[in-house]
Amino acid sequence: MEVLSIKHLSKKFGKKLKYAVNNADLTVERGELLALVGESGSGKTTLLRLVAGFEEADKGIISINGITVVKDNFSMKPEKRKIGMVFQDYALFPHLTVAENIEFGLNKDCCDDKKARVKEILEMVGLSGFENKYPHILSGGQQQRVALARALAPKPGVILLDEPFSNLDAVLKDQVREEVRNIIKKAGATALFVTHDMRDALSSADRIAILKDGKIQQVGTPRELYDKPVNLYVANFFGKINAMNAIANKGVYQLKSGEIKGVNSSENGQLLIAIRPENVEILTHKEENSLEAKVLLAQYFGDHQQVHADIGTESHIVIHAHEKILFQKGDIIYLRFNPEKIHVLDTCWYPGLAK
Numbered sequence: 085m086e087v088l089s090i091k092h093l094s095k096k097f098g099k100k101l102k103y104a105v106n107n108a109d110l111t112v113e114r115g116e117l118l119a120l121v122g123e124s125g126s127g128k129t130t131l132l133r134l135v136a137g138f139e140e141a142d143k144g145i146i147s148i149n150g151i152t153v154v155k156d157n158f159s160m161k162p163e164k165r166k167i168g169m170v171f172q173d174y175a176l177f178p179h180l181t182v183a184e185n186i187e188f189g190l191n192k193d194c195c196d197d198k199k200a201r202v203k204e205i206l207e208m209v210g211l212s213g214f215e216n217k218y219p220h221i222l223s224g225g226q227q228q229r230v231a232l233a234r235a236l237a238p239k240p241g242v243i244l245l246d247e248p249f250s251n252l253d254a255v256l257k258d259q260v261r262e263e264v265r266n267i268i269k270k271a272g273a274t275a276l277f278v279t280h281d282m283r284d285a286l287s288s289a290d291r292i293a294i295l296k297d298g299k300i301q302q303v304g305t306p307r308e309l310y311d312k313p314v315n316l317y318v319a320n321f322f323g324k325i326n327a328m329n330a331i332a333n334k335g336v337y338q339l340k341s342g343e344i345k346g347v348n349s350s351e352n353g354q355l356l357i358a359i360r361p362e363n364v365e366i367l368t369h370k371e372e373n374s375l376e377a378k379v380l381l382a383q384y385f386g387d388h389q390q391v392h393a394d395i396g397t398e399s400h401i402v403i404h405a406h407e408k409i410l411f412q413k414g415d416i417i418y419l420r421f422n423p424e425k426i427h428v429l430d431t432c433w434y435p436g437l438a439k
């Protein structure tokens with residue numbers, strides 16, 4: 085069942101020509117953790133702020149737990165929306181203890197016994213015994229958990245997290261991502277979080293919505309977005325991908341330099357196809373369904389080699405190879421593309437290739 089529903093939501097700032105959020109449709113299901121990702125300026129924060137009620141929409145409908153909070157000229161006040169908010173810098177009150185920070189937002193609507201609720205939520209976030217401590221003596225990860233506890237304590241319909249992991253160093257980040265996800269799941273909360281880091285989204289979210297120029301490009305599970313991106317913007321956001329113009333005929337792709345087999349596809353004609361580096365195999369001898377290539381650059385990274393090879397297409401192919409042989413510039417190799425992993429992309433975001 086959907087907890088957050090966004091329909092045809094648009095927002096333009098002042099006299100700007102471009103929309104910050106452009107006709108966005110999105111739903112977040114009960115208990116789901118959905119990440120909003122996209123390059124800088126793509127509209128993630130604006131979308132989150134529209135849901136929170138910190139910005140007014142030009143158009144569209146937002147409902148939370150079946151209650152319309154934005155429609156036409158109506159915009160419910162942020163404090164009435166039953167939303168929990170975790171800010172990027174946590175925004176804890178420095179002069180209040182951990183318990184007082186959490187108790188601050190509680191009222192009779194959520195819990196008769198505020199003290200009991202604080203105790204319960206501190207247990208949930210693993211901070212029992214920290215009641216009387218002040219925020220400045222806590223680590224970044226602990227402050228994050230207090231902020232999360234404060235947001236969850238009033239049992240909000242949905243919690244919104246703005247770049248929740250950006251203030252943490254790399255080592256702590258891996259641990260905190262896992263903790264935050266577990267706490268939200270344990271609380272049975274529904275959450276929407278903004279991040280510019282694809283690792284945050286891939287590792288923590290149940291589903292991801294990716295934005296460009298205020299428009300939602302694709303919504304899906306981390307796997308779907310990584311394996312089946314609809315266009316090159318989505319594909320590139322989640323790592324390197326090789327894109328090539330091809331003429332397709334019943335699952336065979338004709339490239340400039342030869343042909344490769346895909347799975348039998350219904351899409352024929354001029355297409356943009358793409359494959360991730362780990363789905364291209366390097367062979368040292370010509371075999372069926374392989375293309376000759378020349379190594380342009382080979383870099384050793386311990387767990388894999390990154391090989392750039394020329395197969396006569398518009399751009400070179402990048403391969404992540406795990407073979408024991410170390411390749412060198414000038415080597416002649418043969419590439420086999422995993423047919424299952426070749427995708428057809430929408431061409432709209434790749435002006436350099438097929439139109």
Ligand SMILES: Nc1ncnc2c1ncn2[C@@H]1O[C@H](COP(=O)(O)OP(=O)(O)OP(=O)(O)O)[C@@H](O)[C@H]1O
Nearest residue numbers: 097103104122123124125126127128129130131280
């Ligand atoms: N208060 C504002 N006034 C004018 N323009 C704004 C305002 N807030 C955002 N914008 C514009 O709206 C667009 C979307 O910005 P937004 O901050 O939502 O993007 P973002 O994806 O969150 O970016 P970042 O990752 O850099 O925070 C940008 O063009 C930005 O300049």
